[in-house]
């Protein structure tokens with residue numbers, strides 16, 4: 001089964017004081033998902049949002065809220081985020097090596113879609129057991145910058161991981177996040193990524209709808225030529 005292109009503007013680059021209207025604007029411009037960066041100032045050196053903000057946003061939209069947990073203790077967030085209305089729950093493999101099975105089980109029981117993320121320095125082999133296990137994750141998020149901040153430079157060397165994942169798992173959702181925009185998307189799309197997170201390139205554009213459509217076209221073109 002072919003994987004579907006999903007374009008997910010990172011709301012970290014939005015005006016947080018107007019989150020609901022920013023979300024509505026992105027969906028109107030063609031976004032498939034809204035990417036929500038949850039940071040605890042421990043796993044990463046930045047602090048952003050948590051369940052209360054997801055809950056507030058959920059009151060204004062039915063959109064898929066793709067939550068990326070850059071936190072040291074993801075288990076603590078399962079119940080609150082489920083209650084808040086999160087759709088996807090992507091945790092980092094670096095913190096969950098000893099208990100990912102329980103974590104994935106709880107995420108699914110609470111009705112969310114589990115994903116696993118890995119930092120640029122983490123070997124891709126570390127997520128294989130999570131994709132192949134009895135209770136597998138449904139998406140792998142390959143970080144293409146060091147997690148923590150928007151507006152960083154895309155790291156092309158992370159594409160080896162995307163290529164390896166796509167070769168091994170033809171129907172897996174593979175997400176990339178960090179430094180993606182019109183000048184870098186072809187590298188990610190041709191490596192096999194189908195879920196594209198983009199913050200500054202979309203929110204900083206004069207015409208965000210154009211950027212969203214360029215990102216989608218690149219993924220579709222790469223899929224057709226593969």
Ligand SMILES: O=C(CO)[C@@H](O)[C@H](O)COP(=O)(O)O
Nearest residue numbers: 147148150151178179199200
């Ligand atoms: O998770 C993160 C940063 O840790 C990202 O979601 C960024 O927010 C993406 O922003 P750009 O690199 O596209 O500006």
